[in-house]
Amino acid sequence: MSLQELAKQPLASKMAGADSDDSLYPIAVLIDELRNEDVQLRLNSIKKLSTIALALGVERTRTELLPFLTDTIYDEDEVLLALAEQLGNFTMLVGGPEYVHCLLPPLESLATVEETVVRDKAVESLRKISHEHSPVDLEVHFEPLVKRLASGDWFTSRTSACGLFSVCYPRVSSTVKAEIRQHFRTLCSDDTPMVRRAAASKLGEFAKVLELEYVKSDIISLFTALASDEQDSVRLLAVEAGVSIATLLPQEDLEALVMPTLRQAAEDKSWRVRYMVADKFSDLQKAVGPEITKNDLVPAFQNLLKDCEAEVRAAAANKVKEFCENLPEDSRETIIMTHILPCVKELVSDTNQHVKSALASVIMGLSTILGKDNTIEHLLPLFLAQLKDECPEVRLNIISNLDCVNEVIGIRQLSQSLLPAIVELAEDAKWRVRLAIIEYMPLLAGQLGVEFFDEKLNSLCMAWLVDHGSCYNVEAATCNLMKLVEKFGAEWAQNTIVPKVLGMANDPNYLHRMTTLFCINALSEVCGQEITTKHMLPVVFKMSNDQVANVRFNVAKSLQKIGPVLDSNCLQTEVKPVLEKLASDQDMDVKYFAQEAISVLSLA
Amino acid sequence: MMAGVGGGNDFQWCFSQVKGAIDEDVAEADIISTVEFNYSGELLATGDKGGRVVIFQREQESKNRLLSRGEYNVYSTFQSHEPEFDYLKSLEIEEKINKIRWLPQQNAAHFLLSANDKTIKLWKISERDKRAEGYNLKDEDGRLRDPFRITTLRVPVLMPMDLMVEASPRRIFANAHTYHINSISVNSDYETYLSADDLRINLWHLEITDRSFNIVDIKPANMEELTEVITAAECHPHQCNVFVYSSSKGTIRLCDMRAAALCDRHSKFFEEPEDPSSRSFFSEIISSISDVKFSHSGRYMMTRDYLSVKVWDLNMENRPVETYQVHEYLRSKLCSLYENDCIFDKFECCWNGSDSAIMTGSYNNFFRMFDRNTRRDITLEASRENSKPRAMLKPRKVCTGGKRKKDEISVDSLDFNKKILHTAWHPKENVIAVAATNNLYIFQDKIN
Numbered sequence A: 001m002s003l004q005e006l007a008k009q010p011l012a013s014k015m016a017g018a019d020s021d022d023s024l025y026p027i028a029v030l031i032d033e034l035r036n037e038d039v040q041l042r043l044n045s046i047k048k049l050s051t052i053a054l055a056l057g058v059e060r061t062r063t064e065l066l067p068f069l070t071d072t073i074y075d076e077d078e079v080l081l082a083l084a085e086q087l088g089n090f091t092m093l094v095g096g097p098e099y100v101h102c103l104l105p106p107l108e109s110l111a112t113v114e115e116t117v118v119r120d121k122a123v124e125s126l127r128k129i130s131h132e133h134s135p136v137d138l139e140v141h142f143e144p145l146v147k148r149l150a151s152g153d154w155f156t157s158r159t160s161a162c163g164l165f166s167v168c169y170p171r172v173s174s175t176v177k178a179e180i181r182q183h184f185r186t187l188c189s190d191d192t193p194m195v196r197r198a199a200a201s202k203l204g205e206f207a208k209v210l211e212l213e214y215v216k217s218d219i220i221s222l223f224t225a226l227a228s229d230e231q232d233s234v235r236l237l238a239v240e241a242g243v244s245i246a247t248l249l250p251q252e253d254l255e256a257l258v259m260p261t262l263r264q265a266a267e268d269k270s271w272r273v274r275y276m277v278a279d280k281f282s283d284l285q286k287a288v289g290p291e292i293t294k295n296d297l298v299p300a301f302q303n304l305l306k307d308c309e310a311e312v313r314a315a316a317a318n319k320v321k322e323f324c325e326n327l328p329e330d331s332r333e334t335i336i337m338t339h340i341l342p343c344v345k346e347l348v349s350d351t352n353q354h355v356k357s358a359l360a361s362v363i364m365g366l367s368t369i370l371g372k373d374n375t376i377e378h379l380l381p382l383f384l385a386q387l388k389d390e391c392p393e394v395r396l397n398i399i400s401n402l403d404c405v406n407e408v409i410g411i412r413q414l415s416q417s418l419l420p421a422i423v424e425l426a427e428d429a430k431w432r433v434r435l436a437i438i439e440y441m442p443l444l445a446g447q448l449g450v451e452f453f454d455e456k457l458n459s460l461c462m463a464w465l466v467d468h469g470s471c472y473n474v475e476a477a478t479c480n481l482m483k484l485v486e487k488f489g490a491e492w493a494q495n496t497i498v499p500k501v502l503g504m505a506n507d508p509n510y511l512h513r514m515t516t517l518f519c520i521n522a523l524s525e526v527c528g529q530e531i532t533t534k535h536m537l538p539v540v541f542k543m544s545n546d547q548v549a550n551v552r553f554n555v556a557k558s559l560q561k562i563g564p565v566l567d568s569n570c571l572q573t574e575v576k577p578v579l580e581k582l583a584s585d586q587d588m589d590v591k592y593f594a595q596e597a598i599s600v601l602s603l604a
Numbered sequence B: 001m002m003a004g005v006g007g008g009n010d011f012q013w014c015f016s017q018v019k020g021a022i023d024e025d026v027a028e029a030d031i032i033s034t035v036e037f038n039y040s041g042e043l044l045a046t047g048d049k050g051g052r053v054v055i056f057q058r059e060q061e062s063k064n065r066l067l068s069r070g071e072y073n074v075y076s077t078f079q080s081h082e083p084e085f086d087y088l089k090s091l092e093i094e095e096k097i098n099k100i101r102w103l104p105q106q107n108a109a110h111f112l113l114s115a116n117d118k119t120i121k122l123w124k125i126s127e128r129d130k131r132a133e134g135y136n137l138k139d140e141d142g143r144l145r146d147p148f149r150i151t152t153l154r155v156p157v158l159m160p161m162d163l164m165v166e167a168s169p170r171r172i173f174a175n176a177h178t179y180h181i182n183s184i185s186v187n188s189d190y191e192t193y194l195s196a197d198d199l200r201i202n203l204w205h206l207e208i209t210d211r212s213f214n215i216v217d218i219k220p221a222n223m224e225e226l227t228e229v230i231t232a233a234e235c236h237p238h239q240c241n242v243f244v245y246s247s248s249k250g251t252i253r254l255c256d257m258r259a260a261a262l263c264d265r266h267s268k269f270f271e272e273p274e275d276p277s278s279r280s281f282f283s284e285i286i287s288s289i290s291d292v293k294f295s296h297s298g299r300y301m302m303t304r305d306y307l308s309v310k311v312w313d314l315n316m317e318n319r320p321v322e323t324y325q326v327h328e329y330l331r332s333k334l335c336s337l338y339e340n341d342c343i344f345d346k347f348e349c350c351w352n353g354s355d356s357a358i359m360t361g362s363y364n365n366f367f368r369m370f371d372r373n374t375r376r377d378i379t380l381e382a383s384r385e386n387s388k389p390r391a392m393l394k395p396r397k398v399c400t401g402g403k404r405k406k407d408e409i410s411v412d413s414l415d416f417n418k419k420i421l422h423t424a425w426h427p428k429e430n431v432i433a434v435a436a437t438n439n440l441y442i443f444q445d446k447i448n
Helices: A003-008 A012-016 A024-035 A039-047 A049-070 A077-087 A096-111 A116-130 A133-148 A155-162 A165-171 A175-186 A193-211 A212-227 A232-248 A253-257 A259-264 A271-279 A281-305 A308-319 A321-325 A329-348 A355-359 A363-387 A391-398 A402-409 A411-425 A432-448 A451-466 A471-488 A488-504 A511-529 A529-542 A549-565 A568-583 A588-600 B283-287 B329-341
Strands: B010-018 B033-039 B043-048 B052-058 B070-081 B084-086 B091-093 B097-103 B110-115 B119-135 B159-175 B183-186 B192-196 B201-203 B212-218 B229-235 B243-247 B253-256 B268-270 B292-293 B299-304 B308-314 B322-325 B349-351 B356-363 B366-371 B378-381 B398-399 B407-409 B422-425 B433-438 B439-448
Touching: A003 B192, A024 A039, A024 B033, A024 B422, A039 A049, A039 A077, A049 A077, A049 A096, A049 B097, A077 A096, A077 A116, A096 A116, A096 A133, A116 A133, A116 A155, A116 A165, A116 A568, A133 A155, A133 A165, A133 A175, A155 A175, A155 B091, A155 B110, A155 B229, A165 A175, A165 A193, A165 A471, A175 A193, A175 A212, A193 A232, A212 A232, A212 A253, A212 A488, A232 A281, A253 A259, A253 B091, A259 A271, A259 A281, A271 A281, A281 A308, A281 A321, A281 A329, A308 A321, A308 A355, A321 A329, A321 A363, A329 A355, A329 A363, A355 A363, A355 A391, A363 A402, A391 A411, A391 A432, A402 A432, A402 B398, A411 A432, A432 A451, A432 A471, A451 A471, A471 A488, A471 A511, A488 A511, A488 A529, A511 A529, A511 B329, A529 A549, A529 A568, A549 A568, A549 A588, A568 A588, A568 B366, A588 B097, B010 B119, B033 B422, B033 B433, B033 B439, B043 B097, B043 B110, B043 B433, B070 B119, B070 B159, B070 B229, B084 B356, B097 B183, B110 B183, B119 B439, B192 B229, B229 B292, B299 B349, B308 B356, B349 B422, B356 B422
Parallel strands: B183 B229, B398 B407
Antiparallel strands: B010 B439, B033 B043, B043 B052, B052 B070, B084 B091, B097 B110, B110 B119, B119 B159, B183 B192, B192 B201, B201 B212, B229 B243, B243 B253, B253 B268, B292 B299, B299 B308, B308 B322, B349 B356, B356 B366, B366 B378, B422 B433, B433 B439
C-alpha cells in the first residue's frame, strides 16, 4: 500500500493522539511522494501542488518549495508537464502579484528542457503570469529572464524566448522595447534552424504588438529574410507569418512590402513551401483583400491546382470551395467559370487518388455558388464522373456531400448514377468503406424519400445485417435500421423491416439469429409498445428455447432491454416465467444474465 | 595543422589509449560494431554486437600534466537493444548496434540515436549532481516516523552528491523497416532524420514515433527481379533537402526532397564507367559501396568499395575526382576472399575535421590514411605491441610481389580475421578512434 493510500484511510488511532495535528499528515505524505519511485504517485503529488503550497503558506512556498522545484528537472516528461502547468496558476499561492516573480526560476529551468511539450507549457505559463507582473516587475524580473533565455547557450532556451517577446513588449518602456526588437532580430538569424523556425512561427504574433512604423521597418525585413532562408523548413513557416503581417498593413503597402515575398513562396522550389501556401490560401485571400486576390491570387491558385507535386494539388483542391466563396461578388462567377473550373475539370481525372478525394469532399459546394443552370451544365458531369471513380473514397466523399446539390438541383438528377455507386460501395471489399456508407444511409434515405428508398435500397439495408466483415458493421447496420424507423415511422417499420428481421430468427446460422435479437433491442423503443408486444415478443420467447447458449443469454439481455417498453401485466404474466426458466438454465452465463434481468426489471 | 595524414614532417601519429579486454578469445558480444564522435569531439560512443553502447568522455586537459592531452574515459554504459524474436515472421532480431548518430547538442544533456536491424532508439545521457534529502515520514536512517506525531512539514532540500550519469531511452522508432537497417543520419534541420534498409529509406521526425514517411522504395513488384540494394544513406550536412544513397551496384543517387514528396526519382546519379579490361567475375561484388560520407563542407562525398575509396565532387556525376587504392594487393586474392566471405565485409570511411584527409580500414588490423593535398598515404596498425603512451606508430608496408624487404609483411601472412571496419576522426583535432574487433584504439598526433 502506498503512503498516499494510507493517508486516505480514516485511522481511529490518529484521532486518539492528542498532540498530533492530523491535518498535516496527508500533506506530509504528498510532499514525500514528490520523490516517490512510482511516476504515477509523483504525478499525483505534483497535481496537488496547490494543496501543498496552501499548507506551507506563502512564505515557505517561496523560500523552500519553489527552490526545490527549480532543480527538479530530471523527472519524467509527464511530471514536468504537470509542474509547468501548475506553476501558471500559482500566483496567489506565493503571495499574489507582488511576489509572482518568484515563479520565474522554476519556469525558466523548465523552458530549457529538450521536450517540446514541456517547454511549450512552460512558455504558456510564463505568458500567463507575465500579465500578473506590475509594469515595474516586468522590467525588473520578467524582461531580464526573456533576455537570458534569448542569449542562452542552448537552442532550447532560445526557442522558448521567441514566444515571450510579444507578451512583454506592449508593457515596457521604449528603451526596453528597442532591446526586445534587437533580441528578436538576432534570433531570426540564429545559427540553428530550430531557433529560426521558432522565430518564424512567432513573427506574426510579434508583429501584431509592434507599432506600425516598426512593422514596416523591422518586421518586413525579417520576414523577407526568413522567407528566403536556406532551409525550406524555415521558409514554410514564414508563409503563415506573411498572412498575419498582411492583415496589419494598409492596403497600399501590401503590394510593395509583402506581395513579392508571398509570390515567391507560391513558386518556391520546395513543394513543402508551396504546400503551405496552398494550405493557408483562404487566410491569405482574406488578408490581402479583393483587388490583389483578382490580380495575383487567382493565377497563383491556378498554378497550385496544376502543381507537379500531388500533395500540393491535394491541399489546393481542398480549398477550391472556400476560395471561390470568398471571391469578390462582382466578378465571382466569371473568375470561377473562366479560370477555376477548367483546372477543377482536370483534377477530376487526376492520377493521384488523394487529390481526387480532396476535390470530391468540396466540389459539391460549388453548386450553391454557381446556381442551378451552371451546376447542371458544368458541374453535374463532374459529379457523375466522380461517382464512377475507381477509388471508393472519392465516391464516398461525393455521396456524403449530396445535401448541397440537393438544395440546388434536387437529387433526382443524380439518382441514376447514385444508385449503382451506393450499391457498389455497399459491397466494397474494405469493411471500413461499407461501414461509412451504412452510417450515411439514414441521411441519404431522408433526402431520397421513402418511395425511392423502399424501391432501391431497402434490401441493401437488410443485407448489411448479415455482414461477415466485422461486428462493427452489424452494430452499425442495426443502428441504421433504428434511424430509418425514426425517419419513416413505426408503420413503415411494421410493413417493411420487422417481418424481415423476425424472419432471421429461423436462420440456421446462430449468429444471424442473434442479429434478430440485436435488431429487436434497437427497434423496440422506436416501434413502440404495440408492435413490440404483438410481433417481437413472441419471437424472443420462442428463441429462449434455442439450443445455442449464446442465443439464450442474449434472449435474457433482450428481455431486460425491451422490458421498459412493455406494460406491467405483460411483464408479470409473460416475461417473468420465461426469465425464471432461463434462470435455472444449465449454462452459467444464461443463468447470470437471466438473474440480472429479473433484478433490473424488479420481477423477483 | 590539421592537414596531412601524419608520418611526414608535420606530425606523427602516436598511441594514446586502448580499451577492451586483452584476452585471446573474444566474446562475440564484445565485438565493436560502430564508433562515433559527437559534434564537439568531447564524447565518443561505441556500439557492440551485444547491444551495448559505451560512451567515453574526454577528460579536461590539466595544466600540471602536460603530457596528458585529454584521455577518453568511460562516461556511461548502457544496454541499448535486447535480442528479440519476431513471432510473425519467425525471425530472430539481433541486438547488434548497427549505427550510432549523435544529435546536435540542444541543452546540457546529450542525445544519440542507436539502431539495430529493425529499431531505432533515441537516448538521453544526462548528469545529476544534486540529491533531495529529508522526508516527513522517515528519518535520516530511513526509519519510519510515528505518523501521528508530525508537527511540522519538511520540504526536501537539494544537496550536492557525486556526479551520476544517466542514460534514459526517450523514444523508440519501431516497426518501419522490413529489411535490415544499414544507416541512420540526422538532418541539418535538426528535427528530422532518415533511416535506410536494404530496399527503403524512411524519413522520421525526431519527436514522432508512430509514423515515418517512406521517401525511397526500390523494392521491385516481383522480388525475383531484384538486382540492386541500398547499402548506405546520408543527409547533406547543410542543405536539409538533400540526401544521398549508395547501392550495391557501385552507384550513388542524390535526391532533392524539395522536388517531390517521394524521392523515387533522383536528381543526380554518380557512376564511374567500368573499365572493360579489368572486368571479372568479382567486378560487381567489389564495386558495391559499403559506406558513403559527405565532407564537412558539403561539397564532396566519399564512397568506400571493397578495394578503394573515391571522392566525388557533387557537381560532377560521371567520375570521382579522386580515387585511392586501399589494398590493391588483394585483387589477386579475390577468389579466396570470396570463399571465406571476406569479400562481403563492409568497410566504413571517414573524413578529418578539415576534409583534407580521409581514413578507412583494411585487414590485419591495418588502417589507411590518405592526404588529399599531397596525395601521400600511410598504412598504420592498431596493435597492443606498441602500446606505450605516446609511442610513435610505425608505418606498415605490405610486400606486393618481388622480394620481401625488411619490415614488410607478405600478402599471404595477412590475418583476414583481424579487420578494421569502423573508424572515427575527431571533428576538430587529430584524434582518431579505431575499432579492432573487441578493442578500441585511440591515437593522437604529436607535432614534430
